[in-house]
Amino acid sequence: MFPKGSAYSSIGLDIGKSSVKMLQLVKANGKFKILSLACNVFEATDVPDKDAAKKELLIKTIKKTYQTGFFKGKKVITFLPSQEVDLRQITVQSEDPKEIVKAIGFEADSYLPYKAKDAVLDYLEIGETLINGEKKKKVLLAAAQRNKIDDFLDILKGADLKCSAIDILPMAHLRIINQSDDMKKGTAVSVIDVGHEESRASVFYQGTLLLSRGIRFGSNTLTKTIIKELETDASTAEKYKSEYGIIEGEATPIDFQNDEKQYFKEKAPSLILEILKDDLEVLVFEIEKMFNYCSAELRGIKPKKMILTGGGAMVKNLSDYLKRKLEIDVELWNLSHALSNGKEETNSDGIESLSPIFATALGLALREQR
Ligand SMILES: Nc1ncnc2c1ncn2[C@@H]1O[C@H](COP(=O)(O)OP(=O)(O)OP(=O)(O)O)[C@@H](O)[C@H]1O
Ligand SMILES: [Mg+2]
Structure with missing residues (x-):
């Protein structure tokens, strides 16, 4: 569901290595349409090595992208750069969420290059498997260093945006082909x-x-x-x-x-x-x-x-x-891969063929759609 009481999705925000993309959906008459989208490229020579300057450039580009489109509200859904996220598939014994959390904590401690207490951990149930005739749950464990997430949230704050969720990139890609x-x-x-x-x-x-x-x-x-x-x-x-x-x-x-x-x-x-x-x-x-x-x-x-x-x-x-x-x-990729029984459609401005550049931003915005 979109944020409570709102017809607008959070803005899908794709911060890439060379450009920033944003896309927002609106629900009207039971259908989802693209309300607005925008993209701004940074000049390759503009991307500085120094962290502080890079952060500043990102904030500037995100702000500019927000202003380029006609977006409603300040809520965004984004993802951490893939190099900052450790993904690992594990199997767990129990159905109980508390037991799953315990298991992923234990697993994270054994493989992460940093301490699990300095990490933010999340998981996603991705199916079941049989091991020696016993049914086990398969879980995708996602871990990121807490200070990297804090840096990232700082950038969003600097761009005057509010983060509703931090996703992982493959999940945004699943949503744009799931239908x-x-x-x-x-x-x-x-x-x-x-x-x-x-x-x-x-x-x-x-x-x-x-x-x-x-x-x-x-x-x-x-x-x-x-x-x-x-x-x-x-x-x-x-x-x-x-x-x-x-x-x-x-x-x-x-x-x-x-x-x-x-x-x-x-x-x-x-x-x-x-x-x-x-x-x-x-x-x-x-x-x-x-x-x-x-x-x-x-x-x-x-x-x-x-x-x-x-x-x-x-x-x-x-x-x-x-x-x-x-x-x-x-x-x-084209928009038809994401269409679900006509629930989403392009807006009246005629964005019939959405460029594959916006695929990730769309997948992020679709996170709240049920
Ligand atoms: N019409 C085109 N033909 C060929 N390449 C293109 C075209 N349009 C854009 N590109 C290239 O696509 C790249 C940008 O794509 P995209 O915006 O998906 O990357 P990004 O999200 O910034 O990067 P990353 O996903 O690695 O963080 C640039 O290298 C650009 O040169
Ligand atoms: Mg990209």
């Missing part, structure tokens, strides 16, 4: 959020999270390689990624041999693919490794569908490339 036909059919589905320098890959099955991994590959990884190999600047590299993208196969025959510009345009996608091959292979290798782990360790589950989100998913032809390499169905 898709594949999930309803009980197929295992993977979501890959391609960000700036990192991607987050998760596998979902029967309405729950199976596993989630970080991959050191992002859209900026490709930008940096293009800059280096073609000795060009960042904006040209960005243009190549979104306009030409990557296409496998032979370059098309050229009719305009003496028109150098046209020659490059025709050849560019296969040329860029050649340049980016090593980077892309890292992504493919890591996804394959994760899928193999699912097959070997998790009841032989193999995702049949992969959905791409995040700004990096918009590298032209990335989904086709992954489809060929991984031999599974790959789709760029």
Whole structure:
């Protein structure tokens, strides 16, 4: 449910490595619509190393993003950066919440690199399993250092916002695909959020999270390689990624041999693919490794569908490339994956196709929707 008495959801706030995204839902006539959304990119050169300056830049960008949209209220739902959260799947004996809390405290103490008393712990029940014929509960344990959470809350406070919840990223991703036909059919589905320098890959099955991994590959990884190999600047590299993208196969025959510009345009996608091959292979290798782990360790589950989100998913032809390499169905995320029997719809301003850049912010805003 949305906050008591309100037709508005909390604002989904996605603080990324290169941009801040916000999205808010409104309930009208029993349907959910997008009330407002906004995104602000930081210049890569603006991101300072010093913690205090970085905090200031984030506060400034969050404030600016809030002002760019037409948001109601100050409540936000956000998530901690994945590197600050330890996720671990454990099995517990008991159904009793008190016993579960005890078990996760014990488990956390044994594996966290910091003391459990300095951590904020939370858990999520993700199903059941049989061990030696005995039914056990599977629980996803999430832990973060208390001082990291305090720093994060300070940023929100600085931006004059109120935090209604801190989520974990894979749960936001589950919500944006949970109503898709594949999930309803009980197929295992993977979501890959391609960000700036990192991607987050998760596998979902029967309405729950199976596993989630970080991959050191992002859209900026490709930008940096293009800059280096073609000795060009960042904006040209960005243009190549979104306009030409990557296409496998032979370059098309050229009719305009003496028109150098046209020659490059025709050849560019296969040329860029050649340049980016090593980077892309890292992504493919890591996804394959994760899928193999699912097959070997998790009841032989193999995702049949992969959905791409995040700004990096918009590298032209990335989904086709992954489809060929991984031999599974790959789709760029769109709003229809999140629609539940027409309960949500886009607003009258005509945001029919919500960019995959906003997928995470939507997943956060959907947390309060029942
Ligand atoms: N049309 C496009 N084609 C290719 N790449 C794009 C396009 N639009 C944005 N990007 C790239 O997407 C990245 C930003 O995506 P996104 O906003 O999802 O990342 P982020 O959330 O800031 O990062 P992270 O998730 O790693 O914290 C940038 O590196 C940008 O270059
Ligand atoms: Mg992101």
